[in-house]
Amino acid sequence: MMDWSETVLLLRVGTLREADCWVRFFSPTQGMLTAFAFGGRRSRRRFGGCLDPLDRVHFSMAWERRHRYLVLREGALVERFGRMKADLDRLGMASNCLRFVESLCIPPDGAAVVSHALVEALRLLDGERGVSRFFPVLFRAHVIFTMGFAPKLDACGRCGADPGGRPAFSIPKGTVLCRRCAGAERSISPATIALLRSIAQPLPASWATEELPAVVREETWYLVDHFLRWHVDLHAGAYGARC
Template structure:
């Protein structure tokens, strides 16, 4: 059985002398691995296709044990990412988080479109925000239903825009205003109004709009601490030695 579809190349590895395995992500199938036999030397079937960050239209043969890539046609290589170390670093950070989250089939289309837009934005923008990888993590967590909304206090219901600051209880995923009692135990992150607004903006906007966000150093620091603690506790991921590892 054969099928054709566009997919993003997440990782490429070699086995034997001229064969390669390729980790792909498509909007219909999510993440899967396929083999490109002869792919390391084939200029005819996979010309310019088997590189990380490439968006490729593949023809795939399915078998009982594995998928085989028959041929590919490059749609977008996002070449500028490889030419500029700053952009490349941000793209790699986003990609490693994306892989580590292990998005299920039900959320594949939204995740695929987000990653594609993120790569296009990093390629096109004059100067991507230094917080781009953090925005990406927050957007993935929100889109996949991991991160709760922070529009109001979970205790009294006061809108977050009406309170000067609040605390986020990491373990329970609840936002609490100063007037509401806190649980005795747990990890708390203090958030000012600007940090809460920033998260709301990231949740509702796409990567192409993130360059317009200009948070203060304080709001950026609170946002970063919130994401770090939330991802570590709820997704079991931490950044160590250049990659995300399961805790």
């Protein structure tokens, strides 16, 4: 077996047999993985207190000799996010963010930035600062922007001109359009443009906690929903409440 160890984020844990379990987790080097923890339900020495969903755990692991499955040898708890788990609203937002990441096909070379976003999102939800229920929508946008789907906001995507104070936005092209090129595309406010620019900044960041006007929430919801449908083949509405 080829052994290695790293700190991962647990997403799901299920029972395989009476003493064994399977563990689904997100690795910052490999992305989404599933492994078996043989004896995980009983061994306090190897897995004591570190097989709960939404825990960060440092695992020692190895692929089985024929590379058919991954085996967890032992684990040590790194971070628990206890305050977040005790608050149903925050726990719901965390689950929303995790389900979204699970729905994506994230290659190993993109796993590090997504792992960072996930961990920082959980730290934010575990903290004492207020968090808007709109945060999961912003998180989806942040993740896909960091994966290379960030929209072009500085110039008209058709003619290259300054887009002006209230440009339109083309979902298929992923770019703003000046008034002359807008056609029937929906226009968006300067505040929404500013938010979209800031969302690409890594967490922790002010965009995650600031109060947003209703018009910005509505426009952002529309853009994220349609952007995901067009570019990632996902429906944003499937992952949580609207604004």
